Amino acid sequence: MDITTILGLILGVGFLGGAFVMEGGHITSLFQITAAMIVFGGTFAALMVSTPMEQLKQIPKILKIAFTHKSRDPLEVIDELVILATIARREGILALEEKIDTYDDEFFKNGVRLVVDGVDPELVRSIMETELSFIEERHNKGAQIFEQMGGFAPTMGIIGTVMGLVHVLSNLEDAAKLGPAIALAFIATLYGVASANLAWLPIANKLKVRSKQEVLIRELMIEGILSIQAGENPNILAQKLKVFLAPTSRTKNEAAEREVGGTNVETA
Amino acid sequence: MDITTILGLILGVGFLGGAFVMEGGHITSLFQITAAMIVFGGTFAALMVSTPMEQLKQIPKILKIAFTHKSRDPLEVIDELVILATIARREGILALEEKIDTYDDEFFKNGVRLVVDGVDPELVRSIMETELSFIEERHNKGAQIFEQMGGFAPTMGIIGTVMGLVHVLSNLEDAAKLGPAIALAFIATLYGVASANLAWLPIANKLKVRSKQEVLIRELMIEGILSIQAGENPNILAQKLKVFLAPTSRTKNEAAEREVGGTNVETA
Amino acid sequence: MDITTILGLILGVGFLGGAFVMEGGHITSLFQITAAMIVFGGTFAALMVSTPMEQLKQIPKILKIAFTHKSRDPLEVIDELVILATIARREGILALEEKIDTYDDEFFKNGVRLVVDGVDPELVRSIMETELSFIEERHNKGAQIFEQMGGFAPTMGIIGTVMGLVHVLSNLEDAAKLGPAIALAFIATLYGVASANLAWLPIANKLKVRSKQEVLIRELMIEGILSIQAGENPNILAQKLKVFLAPTSRTKNEAAEREVGGTNVETA
């Protein structure tokens, strides 16, 4: 569960709506069905022109990742790899076969299976890295869908506002209604800019961060599996893999603050 | 048939026009011939200055791709390659010659012909990759034409609106007409922003996605043809090529959701 | 003669001016000397600060390329190379010497001369590729001058409009003149946005397209000259070089539609 995505959205709507009410506005004056049609309908229509159906169908899955995904702790992955390395050294590579079905991760299972099958190390690396590069590309496509929405939404907002102004200015008979009518026209800009900057663009970024964490864990797996195949010492393996992590993430008792390639910018 | 392109355009125009009518506007007040001249004429003129005639002539062909292209199912391509590999192992490379004319794809035919002609594998790869890189560049040029239109259109809209305002502000005698005249001026902005964001930019993106799918299929072909030349086992060939696909696209019974390097971001 | 550049400019000015007149504006109200001074003078001044004198002096030459350049037909270049290859195989490399002076292209002449002089193939490639990379860089500089103008012009337009508004708003005595005065101020924005989007940016793009075509032809020359030096078969040479062209450009009877690495996006 990635609490920040949903919490950020709630906070953002709360700050904006709260400030509007504090200034004395009626929250209902921020709701307008035609502006929503133009901005959200228009954004979706533009996305439809730009993106094949197969990818549009993935949107719910992708959203689920942004809201609930929690990457695996890389230390656990390293521990698993160390256990496998120990078994391999003690009982031989073939002894890993019965462990394969205990894992969920298809990528990891495939890697271990290749090693058990005695595939050449060069080829194992090449197959796993090809697969990883396609995983990365798929992740990027998911993030790009939301980046595109973040680009279309504000322009749809402008279109809605311009259409509102066209309508207002064409019918100036009742000057008293001019103000409220222009106010209505601006709601579209509001929807466009707010949806892009509170939702679409931040979600695209969250997806990219998650993808990087996933990719890092898979890089750990590739290095680890190849080391196991080469019969390396389990302790050295653990040392080698921990270089991939931020210094503060290298020990288990700080689990709460642990991170994968996190942002701590301390001297070392 | 790529239904999303045409459907997205219809939906987009529908949402925008529908919202305008729901607010009480007359749909006819959105049509204005001078704004169309400035925005669509100006965009085309700018495109003409920026792009040689040979490429402008390709626009109808390129548009057809955005609206109707459906990429080949990569699993079918893999199946064809497996069949060829089986023939090659059973009857020898030369037996592939009679299959060549049964294919439509020039790129694939050329590749198989090179193998049948006994060209050196290194050279086969080099020729096919050079050809693929030029195919990619041609695709990019097609997408760039629409990206350029997406860049020119909103500025032409601004030009149209500024020219409208210049006209209006120079002739203020009749204040009552000021509102409708300014409304008319804004139609140009509307045309520019809407054409760029509902049509040109999304079409450019659709073309890029289609190009990536085409290129992936051709990469499959190159790998497959070289493996056939090397006399690899057809089963191993199938395994190797499926790494190029998203996990959900690797089996045939999920054909409806199949995709090439699609967006499913699941764990493996 | 590249008819599209001049035709596009005429069409662009025609569409914009025509629409203005159709709306009932006087075409003379679009001409304003002070706006022209600010936009075109300011753009040129900014260009002068950003670009050394040697490069500014090249502007007329560069413009001539955008308006008149027609790249050589790559098929003719291939034909020439095939003729040279035939001579070289029949009469030896040295027989090429007397052909050198029949060519106009300095790059091509230098390449053939290096081969005749018996320079090592590695060095021939290295010298020709270095020269090509400097040609490319020179072309880029030419395009960048117009890209910079396309960046400066709209901001100069904004400066002109702001200065106009400052003048107007400082002297509000005669309210009746307010409208026409603001109209005048907007002319600067019009000049800036229109010159950037109808001329400077499209011309920069045309120069880049032309450069790519030139570079492709020179790449053909490098490959061809090295193949001649290696004594390759003229027929194989022709086949090898045609991979550089779009499929529709590979035969001579379609000369009118022929293109270098053109935009046809057909399946192969």
Place this chain on the structure above:
Amino acid sequence: MDITTILGLILGVGFLGGAFVMEGGHITSLFQITAAMIVFGGTFAALMVSTPMEQLKQIPKILKIAFTHKSRDPLEVIDELVILATIARREGILALEEKIDTYDDEFFKNGVRLVVDGVDPELVRSIMETELSFIEERHNKGAQIFEQMGGFAPTMGIIGTVMGLVHVLSNLEDAAKLGPAIALAFIATLYGVASANLAWLPIANKLKVRSKQEVLIRELMIEGILSIQAGENPNILAQKLKVFLAPTSRTKNEAAEREVGGTNVETA
């Protein structure tokens, strides 16, 4: 202590506030709680959606770097390396062991330890460069957080202003209050643009500059440690490492103006 960061912020607020007061404005009219909620609250909410919790928690640490970090003098690092090289040549590599605990820098300690442990030079380089690339990536993430804030803040300002205008225009009963109400609405734009351009974006840039300096010092360490392992002459080592520095930074008596890869653009 990096005095420029805090000084720049004070100066910036001073110039802006001072100018406002000089024009006769009351400084209190620049404070508005709802605008602050929208801009700062909204920016933080967007950041929360876009960034995982682990990274948000690093913000105080990262800010501390922007305000207080002073990179180590690279000449001191070179001196330390020369001392180590001298010890290593005189007493052997193992003699370095007792020096390890005298250093603070984890990265440096790890490097020396690897050499003392007799790890293969290739592997030392690979481990140290992998670690450095992850340090760089962590630094980049820190800078990106502030770059994102610099992107969100102005759009939140626009949202605040549009919401203010919506409120004002919906309630035009009291025309006299129109001006002050619009003024209030603009405060949000002011907060958004000013916070982005005086704080978030410059801080992001400062973090990047600091990161480059850190990385350069670590590159010095890698080169130095590997040279020590190779038993190179301490004097040659000093010469070799000083190439990494700007010419004006290579001698100690100019310590005040010394810089790491600084901006002096003199001829050599």
Place this chain on the structure above:
Amino acid sequence: MDITTILGLILGVGFLGGAFVMEGGHITSLFQITAAMIVFGGTFAALMVSTPMEQLKQIPKILKIAFTHKSRDPLEVIDELVILATIARREGILALEEKIDTYDDEFFKNGVRLVVDGVDPELVRSIMETELSFIEERHNKGAQIFEQMGGFAPTMGIIGTVMGLVHVLSNLEDAAKLGPAIALAFIATLYGVASANLAWLPIANKLKVRSKQEVLIRELMIEGILSIQAGENPNILAQKLKVFLAPTSRTKNEAAEREVGGTNVETA
């Protein structure tokens, strides 16, 4: 002396100021101390937050380059290299030692010294290229300072204008002063956009062009010094180095139009 930088600035201010006066404005109405404080003070403050003190101190030196730098004629550098090559072939490498002190350029002196000292060619290239890459990075930092100023200045202008509008709209008692007060507010936008587009951004570009010329000359030096070390023939050396120059720059009698990798886009 690079006359274009100062001339361009004078011309730019002349065109803008001249046009304003021609429209009947008083030139003094363009001067406003508070707008200058906000735009220039704010830009400087933002630069201070973003850039360490060591680099800020380099600004005068960098500006001097933009205004006065004239790169050395690459043909002179080639001549010097040919002379050195001739001496080296006639009297041996060691004979170059007495020439070292006759040069001003530290980079060139260091290179010749390395050769005289008999350092391994691989190492000479590596040291010189490392030094060149740091020179390039220092140049880039100089240009980036002005690019940043070009990014901050217009936003400071917007801040100034918004603050002016806030002040004006909060105090609408005297409607007659509204126009002039808004005019004053726009001066800040004028300062921001004009300083960025007439000064900061063009100067950044000029610095980049100068840097490229410097780097090209140093690449000539590296190639030349290594050829001398290899004992190459002085005539061949001259031929080889001239490939780095534009064709029109290869002969001395056109010295006035000579350029380094200039923009002449002629066919060869």
